[in-house]
Every structure is written in C-alpha cells, then in structure tokens.
Amino acid sequence: MTAYLDHAASSPLRPEALEAMLPWFSEVHAxxxxxxxxxxRARQALDDARAVIAEAxxxxxxxxxxxxxxxxxxxxxxGRDHSPGTIIVGATEHPAVLEPAVRQHARIAAANAHGVxxxxxxxxxxxxxxxxxxxxxxxxxxxxxxxVSEIAAAxxxxxxxxxxxxxxxxxxxxxxxxxxxxxxxxxxxxxxKLGGPQGTGAIAMRAGRAPRPxxxxxxxxRDHRAGTQNVAGIVGFxxxxxxxxDDRDERLARIDRLATRLLxxxxxxxxGVRPTVPREMRVPGIVHVCxxxxxxxPLLFLLDERDLACSAASSCASGAQGASHVLSxxxxxxxxxxxxxxxxxxxxTEAEIDEALRIIPAAVNTIRQRSHG
Numbered sequence: 001m002t003a004y005l006d007h008a009a010s011s012p013l014r015p016e017a018l019e020a021m022l023p024w025f026s027e028v029h030a031x032x033x034x035x036x037x038x039x040x041r042a043r044q045a046l047d048d049a050r051a052v053i054a055e056a057x058x059x060x061x062x063x064x065x066x067x068x069x070x071x072x073x074x075x076x077x078x079g080r081d082h083s084p085g086t087i088i089v090g091a092t093e094h095p096a097v098l099e100p101a102v103r104q105h106a107r108i109a110a111a112n113a114h115g116v117x118x119x120x121x122x123x124x125x126x127x128x129x130x131x132x133x134x135x136x137x138x139x140x141x142x143x144x145x146x147x148v149s150e151i152a153a154a155x156x157x158x159x160x161x162x163x164x165x166x167x168x169x170x171x172x173x174x175x176x177x178x179x180x181x182x183x184x185x186x187x188x189x190x191x192x193k194l195g196g197p198q199g200t201g202a203i204a205m206r207a208g209r210a211p212r213p214x215x216x217x218x219x220x221x222r223d224h225r226a227g228t229q230n231v232a233g234i235v236g237f238x239x240x241x242x243x244x245x246d247d248r249d250e251r252l253a254r255i256d257r258l259a260t261r262l263l264x265x266x267x268x269x270x271x272g273v274r275p276t277v278p279r280e281m282r283v284p285g286i287v288h289v290c291x292x293x294x295x296x297x298p299l300l301f302l303l304d305e306r307d308l309a310c311s312a313a314s315s316c317a318s319g320a321q322g323a324s325h326v327l328s329x330x331x332x333x334x335x336x337x338x339x340x341x342x343x344x345x346x347x348x349t350e351a352e353i354d355e356a357l358r359i360i361p362a363a364v365n366t367i368r369q370r371s372h373g
Contacts, residue, residue, distance in 0.1 A: 007345030014195030058178025143286025152183030
C-alpha cells in the first residue's frame, strides 16, 4: 500500500471541498463581477467563503482578500520598494517570505536551537524605522509554534507604524488562529494544506494596515487583488476550512496519537533517530527527525521506491541543493545525517503509520549495510 505522509506539502482534497466545488464546474458558471443572476450567485458564493475564512482567522469579512495561494499572499504582505533595513524576517521563514525580503536587504532575526524566533531576537534588530516584520505562526519544516502575539506586541512597542505579518499556512490546519494572532496585522493562509484545492489562498489585512496590491487592473477584491476570482477553488477552500474547524478537536486528538506512535516507533526501531524539536513545541501533524549515519538523498529515494511519500525539507525547497536553511539557522550540523519530515493530515490512517514503521527502518538498514559493504 501507499503511505502518504507529506500533508505539509499538500493534503489530499477533502470530500466536502470536492462536493462544494462540483456545481461550479458544471451547473453554474459566471464572472462574480457580472450584474446578472448568475454573476450575483457567484458573488454571493465568494461572500459566503469570505465569512468562513474570516471566522477561521479572527478577522472581519471585509478584511479578507482571496489570492492564488500562500506564496502570493506572503509576497504581497512583504511588499516592494522598502528601504534597506526596514524589513525584519525570521531566519526560518518560508522562501515566499525570505526571498522578497532579502532582495530588499531585510534584517534577519535569529532562531534559537529549537527553531523559535524569540521576542528578544526581534528586539535586537527592530528600530523605530521598521516597516514590516514577518514571523510565521508554525514552521513548515519543523512544526514549531512561534510566539507571534508576543512578537507583535514587541514590534508595535518599538515601531508603532510597522506592519506585523504572519504566514499561517501551516497553522491553519492545527490551531485556532483567532486565539494566537492578537496584534497581528496581516495573515497569509492557503487551502491545500488542509484538504482544499491547490492554487487557493487568502490574505487577511487589518483596516489601515493593508500592503499595496501586487496585481492591479480590474478592481476585484476591492482593488486589493486584480483578476477574475477562482470561484470554484475559493468555494472548495472555504468548505475545507469549515470541515477542518468542525472536526478539529477529534482530528487533533487522533493525529496526536498517530504521530506519537510514529515517533516512538522510529526511536525504538532505528538506532540514531532523534526528534529535532520537543513534542510540546510543535503541532501534532508534523514529525521531524534526524537520522544519523544516513544520507538524505538515498534514503528519500528508497522510501519513494517503497511507496512512502514524505520529504526532507520544505516542499518548495526539497528540489534545491544544500542543507535546509531552517536547520542551519538552528545551528544543526547535518553532515551524514538525514533530516526527515513526516507530516500527517485529515485522512492519515493507522495502516499508513504501520507501513511507515515497516518501510523506514528497513530502508535505513539497507543504506547502512551498503555503506559498510
């Protein structure tokens, strides 16, 4: 059987999302800006979806703007044409935040040995001239939860006019965002990490703190994001978010149990496996380990060959050469060590955990035997 443990890269489509989307591919088709009946129906569908995302993030419905995904939302939140040194980003941010920030000569806030960007780390680089600060709510490689509310308070104390942004892409499937985003001005989310369709996202922006649009010409999304909206995708995105909210307590308890069994099994069965971060510091759905005396590339090749889908790093960086910038920021030496991210999601089963605990130890043993052969 196939074991899919790469939900942090993309989670399979929930049936609720598919069911919600299907009519928009066949029975109903209209541009939401049109004045006729079908256009009004499409526009109402967007408004209903906007209300769901607002509830999930703790923002007002009028503060939600739909985008083409988390990367677009992150790029928009960072913005363009900032003076050198006026942007601050955490050292472990997703490339969608890091790259546009570094191109504008951003200041980098250091991460500690657990991958956490602390309030003190932000204070070390913040100045009254700071314009944008971005620290993700949950790290996409490690699953570590960041103290974004405390960081937001510190930022606004030092630079009251600064825009505090949080990439909450990996937090949305696991956390009640409304309870952790106090003081955050701008939030990025996407649909496909929790069972929504790929190519869907949103940016939530407090009134008066909105960044300039990246796309102009058309007036859609109240002039914040030009281009005809992806009605079917947005409807599916909202349906997946609603389903995720409704089953959160049961799902978190189930996934926590499965993840604990997975991690304990790996530690018991594979010599040299160590958890990268403590369990209590991360969301339950992301299990990150480092396996000693094994190279990452041959391990991933064997796991894929044996139908276990997982990754070594962020899905947006796993094809790149070199060590993970997240692990490097933590000061970890990954020489002759295989980092492995095993991420669970809404439809992960006991059988998939059984399969992972069969495949991974066997693959590690095969590689070690070859290296000593």
